[in-house]
Amino acid sequence: MVREYDKIRSTKISMSETEIPKLRKESSLVVLSGKEIGKEIRLTQEKSILGRHGLDIQIDDEKASRQHVKIITTDFENYELIDLNSTNHTYLNNKKVTESKLANGDKIRIGDTILKFVQKDEIDVEYIRQLNFNTIKALALAVDAKDPYTRGHAERVTHYADIIAVEMALDNTRAGAIKYAALLHDIGKIGVSEHILEKKKKLSEEEWEAIKNHVEIGESIIEPIDFLQTSSMIVRHHHEHFDGSGYPDGLKGDSIPLEARILGVADAFDALTTDRPYRKHKTIAEALVEISSNSGRQFDPEVVKAFKSALKKETENTPRAE
Numbered sequence: 278m279v280r281e282y283d284k285i286r287s288t289k290i291s292m293s294e295t296e297i298p299k300l301r302k303e304s305s306l307v308v309l310s311g312k313e314i315g316k317e318i319r320l321t322q323e324k325s326i327l328g329r330h331g332l333d334i335q336i337d338d339e340k341a342s343r344q345h346v347k348i349i350t351t352d353f354e355n356y357e358l359i360d361l362n363s364t365n366h367t368y369l370n371n372k373k374v375t376e377s378k379l380a381n382g383d384k385i386r387i388g389d390t391i392l393k394f395v396q397k398d399e400i401d402v403e404y405i406r407q408l409n410f411n412t413i414k415a416l417a418l419a420v421d422a423k424d425p426y427t428r429g430h431a432e433r434v435t436h437y438a439d440i441i442a443v444e445m446a447l448d449n450t451r452a453g454a455i456k457y458a459a460l461l462h463d464i465g466k467i468g469v470s471e472h473i474l475e476k477k478k479k480l481s482e483e484e485w486e487a488i489k490n491h492v493e494i495g496e497s498i499i500e501p502i503d504f505l506q507t508s509s510m511i512v513r514h515h516h517e518h519f520d521g522s523g524y525p526d527g528l529k530g531d532s533i534p535l536e537a538r539i540l541g542v543a544d545a546f547d548a549l550t551t552d553r554p555y556r557k558h559k560t561i562a563e564a565l566v567e568i569s570s571n572s573g574r575q576f577d578p579e580v581v582k583a584f585k586s587a588l589k590k591e592t593e594n595t596p597r598a599e
C-alpha cells in the first residue's frame with residue numbers, strides 16, 4: 278500500500294543531480310604589437326573572420342584590411358586558421374600558414390600585427406553550484422544513514438522548505454540557502470549518541486539536552502564553509518518557536534530568521550508524517566491539523582499558510598498513486 282506521504286516524497290528536488298554541465302572553453306586573440314596592444318578579441322561566434330572589411334571581426338589596423346585571414350570554429354573549442362591568399366601572408370609561430378589548427382599560446386602574425394591565441398576554461402557558475410549541491414547532499418545522506426528512522430528525511434524536508442520558499446516568493450539566494458540548510462539541518466546529530474537518538478522511552482533531562490545540542494553542533498560544522506554562512510545560521514535556529522519557547526536562543530516572532538521559520542514547519546511536517554521510534558506516522562490531513570493548531574505558537578502563521586497553499590497546489594498537480 279502506498280502511504281500518502283510516499284506520493285510527495287517521490288517528488289524530485291528541483292536541482293538536477295545528473296546533468297552537470299561541462300566546463301566551456303573560452304577563446305580569444307590578444308594583440309601583442311602595435312597601438313592596440315593588450316586588446317582582446319573574443320572568438321565566440323561560430324565563424325570568425327579577421328582582417329576583412331564589413332565582416333564580423335576586424336583588426337583595427339589599416340594594413341589588416343588588406344589581409345584575408347579566416348578563423349573557423351564549429352564547437353567553440355577547435356579553431357582553424359586559414360590564410361586566404363593574402364599578399365604579405367599570415368604566419369603561425371613564424372611558419373607561413375595556408376591552413377592550420379590553433380592551440381593555446383600560438384602566435385599569429387598578420388602583416389605587422391602579432392596576436393596570441395589564448396584558450397582557457399571558463400568557470401561555469403552553474404557547474405560549481407551543482408557540485409556544491411551534490412557534495413552537500415552526500416553529507417546529508419551520511420547523516421540520514423546513521424538513523425534508519427529518518428532515512429530520506431533531509432531530502433523531503435528540503436522539498437517542503439523549497440515549495441514554501443517558492444510560495445512566499447523568496448529570491449534565489451535565500452531559497453538556495455534554505456535548500457542547503459534543509460539538507461544539513463540535522464548534521465549535528467553526528468555528535469549525538471545513537472542510543473539517545475533511537476530511544477523509544479521518554480528521554481531524561483540530560484538526554485534531551487544532548488539532543489538539543491545538535492543545532493549548535495550543526496552550525497559549527499558548516500559555518501567554516503564560505504558559501505554556507507547563511508545556512509549555518511538557519512540550522513542554528515530551526516528549532517526556535519514563534520512564541521519564544523524553542524531553542525537554542527528562545528528567539529520570538531520576526532526575530533527568528535524567516536528561513537529558519539520555514540525550515541521549522543517543513544521539518545515538523547515530515548517528522549509527523551513518518552514513523553518515529555516512539556510513534557507511528559500521521560496522515561497528511563492529521564499532520565496539517567496539528568501544524569495549524571500550533572500556528573502562532575510553535576510556527577509562524579504566515580509560513581503555515583504558505584505551506585498549506587503550496588502543498589494543496591502540489592497535491593492537485595500530482596497524479597494519484599494506484
Ligand SMILES: [Fe+2]
Pocket residue numbers: 462463491515516544
Ligand atoms: Fe533538528
